[in-house]
Each structure stands twice: as structure tokens, then as C-alpha cells.
Amino acid sequence: MINFNKLLKFQSKNVYNYSTYFISEIFKRKPIKNTVSVKGWIKSLRNMKDKYFVDLSDGSCSTNLQVVVPKNKISNLNTGASICASGILNKTSKGQLEIQANSIEIIGDCIVTDGYPFAPRKVYHSDYIRQYLHFRPRTNKFSSLLRVRNSATLAVHNYLNSEGFILINAPILTSNDCEGAGETFSVCPESNELLESMAKSKTSEKSDIFFNKKVFLSVSGQMHLEAAAHGLSKVYTLGPTFRAENSKSRLHLSEFYMLEAEIAFVDNLEVLCSYVESLIKNITKNVLNTNSGDVNSVLQIEENIKNNFSWLEKEFIRMNYDDVSKILLENNHKFKTKFDVSSGLGKEHELFLVEYNENIPTFVINWPANLKPFYMKLVENDKVAAFDLLVSNVGELVGGSLRENNYNILKSKIPIQSDPTQMEWYLDLRKFGGVPTGGYGMGFERYLQFILNIQNIKDTIPFPRWPHNCAM
Template sequence: MRKLSSLWGSIPFRCFFTSHQHFSSNISIHEALNHKRAGEKVIVKGWVKGVRVMKNNLFFDVSDGSSVGKLQVVLPHLDKLTGLSFGSSVEVEGIMSMNPRDNSKSELIANKVDIIGPCDVQKGYPFAPRKAYSGDYTRQFLHMRPRTATFASLLRIRNAASLAVHTYMNSKGFILIHAPIITSNDCEGAGEVFKVAPHSELLVKEMLKDGCPKDQAYFDSKAFLTVSGQLHAECVARGITKVYTFGPTFRAENSRSRLHLSEFYMIEPEIAFVDNLEDILTFMEEFVKNIVSTLLTTAGEDIEFLYRNQNMKSTEHLCNILDRPFCVVTYDEAFDVLTKNSHKLKTPPRKVDGLNKEQELFLVSHNGGCPVFVINWPKEMKPFYMRELVGDSSMVSAVDLLVPRVGELCGGSLRETDPDIIAERLKLLHLEEPLQWYIDLRRFGNVPTGGFGMGFERFLQMLLPIENIKDVIPFPRWPHNCKM
């Protein structure tokens, strides 16, 4: 076999580099605004965000989505261009210059403008210049929503947050795994799953075996859209010590609240050889703080824009997340606090009901706005895989992380290690047969594991002044709504 280096050396290369003095360079709006390029001949492409006519010059702003800022284009001799309007797409060639009124700002003196796609606002374009729109309104136009400044900022922040998650996990030695979207498991055991089956009746008939139900024809078993990648992460963590999933998950809940989606993204780390819930809490706190801190640096301009756009100046809740240690209380201690303050709550606290959103947010507020870990939960409130507390089989080593603005952000636990206990719980849920493999994990070379899941969209809601979770995901799905 030939060495790669020799193969590489045998490939002929042709050089296409040439002088910038003869050709215009294509640059993004972000590059135009953030790099001093006075005197350089450039080409920019984007969408017109505003048009102004002054004396003999036409001024218009161009954005290509690469930056919260817009590049001002100056076109002398306005009679040379017709049809330019808000929303149209353009290609502009010209010379970069410094704005004579503000020498810190760049502008483009155009000598050529091509209108790539005209936009007639009067014929149904849903947005107008210099006008603010509510989330409810823009949600009606999911295909156009990325053209708004607010949603473009959100998408850039979402991208930066995704990168921050992967960078942090990689720095801690975690391996990313792609858990399946189609699965035979209902990880939470709550029945909030979407069934998966072929749409073609002809295909179902063709594949149907004698005595097999229709909804099992394709896979020979029932199949669902995943509610969590955790069980698959547990498999891999027994061969690779530290893993995480980051992908779409689905819940068939009949809820249209500001905090619920039918499809959302989850980050789910799973760590082997973990025998202490405190280790999970420590990692969870460090993880959340690191991502927030990173985003304030890498996406600070967009975050500031969103707060300014919502007329909100206070980011005190982010300081509380970064600057103070998270509080830890048991489930019983949390309810003692709620009971003593029940006169301040709309819903009286009852231990058997768990924590509702109002109570979660009250606990955070009661702690001065600092996040709160609630640990050691009643077993009947939590999924089958959580480990019983030593000395109290009615409780499990579980944790919910409560944060400002959204309440529960993360849920995690130590996983039950005893195969007989797992088998008994699955038997009660009528899941012993389909999850026999999960029992086997405990029977052959088992190790203790633990982990948590964090809703990515809820994290963004916590970080940003965006009230509705449907406005932090590109194409939201919720009951009675699956547009596009």
C-alpha cells in the first residue's frame, strides 16, 4: 500500500492566486463592518433593510445575516437605479470607505448594483421597514422569519451555543454519539410518544406477517420517535466512559404553553464509574456556567441586541448564574419552603403533586435568583431507571436544576445498577421484554453510571429575553401546528 504522503505528493497543483489590485473580493457584511478595508474594492451580497434618498445620493442598508450590523451603501447618481426596495436581494460592487460623519464606521461607495430578487412589499411581503412585530405574528411566516433582525440574531446565538456545547464536551473528554431518532423505547415510560409507521398502505400490506399488528409491519415491533437518547447513551457509556448525545427529541404532550414544544433538542451526557450524585451536580453546574460565559463572549453583540430590542437592560439573572454557587436542597426541604410561603403562591403546594412551574420559579426567587438543585425525589414521581437512595427505597438519587425565567432546565440521576430491581420495575410497566437488553447491561460487566438531560431551547430561553419557546427554534412544532 502506498503511503499517503507519496500519494499527496503526486497530485499536481495549479495556483489561482492573483493580486487584489485587479479583482474585487467577495466579503460578508460581518467582514465589511469589522475589518478596516478603506480603499479596497469589494463585492457584498445580501438583502436591503432600509432605503433613504438624500439629494443626489441613494443610501441603503444591506444585511446578509452574518452580523447584527448592517452595511450602509452609498450610490451616487440615483437615476442609474430603479426597482430597489426594502426586502430585495442585491449584489453590490464598490469601494470601502469610512463614514465621514463617524470615522469608526465603514460604508460602501457603490459603482455597480444588481438587483438579484426584487421585493414588492405591497404584494404580500409580511414585513415592513422600521416596524416591530410580535412573536405571534412572525410565527405565522416561518419561511420568512429568518429575514427579521431579531430572529437572525437568535439563529446566530443558537449556532454559537451549539458550538460552545461541543467545544466544552470535547475539552472534558466526552465522545459525541448519534442516538437514533426512531426507537422501540419509551425512555420516560410516560407514554408521551409519537408512533412511526409507513404512510403507504400498499407497503404495509406487502410487509405484514401473519398475526402481526399493522403498526408493527415494518420493524416487526412498535416504533416511536425518541423522547430521549439516554438509554442508548447508557449502552455506549459501558464501553466508552464519557459520552453525550445532542439531537432532536419528541414529546406528544397536549400543551401549547410558552415552555413546551413537540420537537426540541436535548443535550444528554452520560458518565460511567459515577457513584455519587454530587459528581453529577458539580458537572452540571460547571457545564451551564461555562456555556453562559462562553456565549457572553462569542455572541455578546447579538445577546445585547435582543435585550435592547425588547427594551430590557437587566441581565442580573445571568450574573446570578455565573457569580454564585448553585444552591442544593432536598425535595422535602423544598416543600418546607413552599409550605411556609404558600400564601404567596396561586397553587397550594402538595408533596404528591411534585413541583409546578410557579413553585419552581418561586424557589429560585426565594434563593435570590440563583439556580437551585432539588435532589432526592420520591420514587413514584421519577422514571424507572433512577437509583434508590441508600437506606430509603421510597426515594431516588435524582436532581432537577431550577433556573430563572424557565424553572426546570435539567433533570438527572444516578442510574439503578441492580438488574433485579430494574427487571421488577419494568415488569410493572409491561416493558420487561422490549427492554431486556437494558437489564442485560447490568448483568455483564456493569458499572455505575449517571447523567442528565438539558433542554437546549429552554437553555436559550433562560439566557435570552424571549418569552415563548417557539421563538428560539427555527421551525417549531406544537399541538395543531406543523407548518412546513
């Protein structure tokens, strides 16, 4: 029998040297007058007569730590090199923390003239830095972005967990195209030998052999979440999704992350909008509380950070599609592409509406059914109970709807499939113990674009993929 009390009392041995710190720990704990060791990369270097003044970063925070290195301890240091330095931690006359190094070791040298793409004290454009994805995490702005991304990810999980949502790992391989737009990547084995050994007949298509049906990289985990919500009530997923869209715009990626949630027993669109508003405000406030230095670093602002997030204290705006259409038609002379009620909103229309509403995030609700996917719930006048949440810089950030829970209506709306049984399981959810549900999806990279005012979405993800580009 397991002794749980004994297990709870067990403490593993700390294998780390207590004098070795992450730089973030040093700024937090401030072990003044103690001997400390740090490891990191030299961000900048001042070469004085008898000593080096080194700004060191290990990536744990946005602030560099100054290390003073006597030249009699080492003959040469270079910007970009990785080092280990040990010495007494003191405060300068200006109150700045610094290490007076008494020992230093070069872990990996960095000779810029040997081909390192970044010269000391030089600022580079994001387009140039993007050519060197393997070095990008070493740049100040992008390392800050990655720390903010990490904080936002943790904030999502912590908030949704506190609200009773259960994390579901939605599959990446799927046999359905949730959005029905055909922008999918198909999946099949690379090995012709394997395919030949599995082939049942000479007429079998290469893409059908392994799974006996066509399989794609997921464009959304929504339908799998719907199945989970019919047993768990409140579920979510945060994972990679893929779109085979031939676009190199500042807002599109071939691989990106989606936060999706599904809630059972929801039959009111306003309730769903409130879920989304609460989520965005809570995770953003959490990021600002934990990573304000990194947020400032990415935004590159000096004024009070609250000025850039005043929308957090305001209620998000709700507007019907019909009312939005009237406003856009009245301002059609301002657009490069004229607004057409039957075609939906273009990017410039979305951004105009947010600016029209003083940059407060805006829900556009109750859309024409012909502009939205088949699974959204029909309401009066050929409208569906759906919303798009529009924000500054990116336009649409979140899309969501109540799901059609009427078996017969849903069956009549399902697109014609090559295999009639393809969506039987989806109909079964309405046939056996069905309940009203609603859900939404938020592009995680677009969220980062929004709060950090990043122009190109490729600069919000560690290793971006887009048409004709899949480096590393």
C-alpha cells in the same frame, strides 16, 4: 502506500473572489480604501435627492453595513430586496464603515404591496411573525437568535470534546419509551401497499408490521447513551426528541432538541451536579464572548450585559426536596395551585424557588422515588439520587440522576411491558460488567429561553412544531 506528508501540504484552490466579503468579515478585517463587493438584503432605505442610503444585511452578523448608492446607478430600490453592491470601502466622519457603490445589481426585488408581510420600519409582535416561518430568519431579532443558537451548539460540542466526552448519534426511531409516560409518536409506513405485502397475518397491527414491534419517535437518547457509556465512559448526544403532549404553553414543543450526557463510574450526585454547572457556565460564557451583539439584540438591553448574567460568577444552589417542600408549604398562600408534597413541583413553584434564591440557578436533589422514573438509583428513605436544575423564566432546565445499577432492584422496578424481553438488553448492562453511571438531559430550547429571556419557546427554534401546527 499513502503519502500523508503530501496530503498535508495540499491546498485546495479558493474558488471565491477575494473582493467579495461577508459583512461580518468587513467589520472584522476593515479593508479600508479597497474595492469590495457584498450581497444581502436591504433592511432599511433612506431615499435622498441624488442617492440612496442603504442598510444592508447578509445574516452573518447583527450589524448592518451602510451602502451609499448614487441614483444614476439604479432607478429604484425597495426595502427587502436582495442586491449585490460593489465600491470603495471608507469610513464616515463618525467612524462608520460604508461602501460608496459604483455598481449595483438587484438580485431579487421585493414589492411589499404584492403580499410581503413586513412593512419597512414597523415593529411586529412575535405571534404575528411566527405566522410566516419562511420569512422569520430575515427579521433582526430572530436572525440574532439563530446566530446565538449556532454559537451555543458549537460551544456545547467544543466544551464536551475538551472534557473527553464522545459524541454518540442516538437513534430517532426507538422501541422504548424512556420516560414511561406514554407521550410518544408511533411510527409506521404510509404505504398501505407496502404494509399489505409485509403483513404476516390478518391480525397483525398496522404499527407492528414493518419492524415486527411497535416503534416510536424518540423521547430521549438516555438509554442508548447508557449502553455507549458502558464501553466509552463519557458520552453525549444533541439531537431532536419528540413528545406527543397536548400542550400549547410557552414552554412546550412537539419536536425539540435535547443535550444528554452519560458518565460511567459516577456514584455521587454532587459530582453529577458539578458537571452540569460547569457545562452551563462554560457554554454561556463562550456565547457571550463570541456573540454579545446578538445577545444584546435579542435581549434588547442597553445596560452592561454582565448585569444580566451575574449568576455566572456564583455557585449554583443545592437544596434537598424535603427542605424545598418546607419552604413551599410555608408560602402556599402565594400560589394559584397549592403545593402538595406528594405531587411534586408545578411551574409556579419552580419559578418561586429560583426567585427565593435571588435568581441563582438551583438544584433540587434527592427526590421521592414515586415522583421519578424507574431507572433512577434508590437511596435511603424511599428517595432517589436525582436532581432538577431550576432557573429563572423557564423553571426546570436540566434533569438528571444516578442510574440504578443493582440488577435485582432495577428488574423489580421496570414497568410491565407487553413484551417481557423488551428491556432485557437494559438489564444486561448491569449483569455483564456493569458499573455505576449517572447522566442528565437539558432542553436546548429551554436553555436559550433562559439565557435570552425569551418568553415563548416557539421563538427559540427555526421551525417550531406544536399541537395542530406543523407548517412547512
